[in-house]
Amino acid sequence: MTTAKPRGTLTLAEFCEELQISRRTFYEWRAKGRAPRCLKLPNGDLRIRRTDFEQWLTALEDAA
Template identity: 50%
Template sequence: MSRPKLLKLPDVLEEIDMSRAAFYRMRARGKAPRLIKLPNGQLRCRRDDLDAWWSSMEETAA
């Protein structure tokens, strides 16, 4: 079984076209995609979690 694709935060921000500050505000409200904090403090997002978040945003907007 292959490991899930982990995206760096700058890649996530570019894909969703959002500033870091706006993303952290959304994250504080519990509305951002799920992130993983690595032992070195860096944040990653699983591709599956980002895709699920996109789907939930589409359902909310509809």
């Protein structure tokens, strides 16, 4: 059984694919506080709101 995906969110796999990074890299960024905000579902899966992802990317642009 698969978990439903809330609208306007990315799965961890989608996020990693979009940035062409590994899950390990994502978890390293998350541990260091460098990843975008995440939603943690009751089953432990993570989702990233599209709006949070876009804000995070904008902040990276500003910092460059």
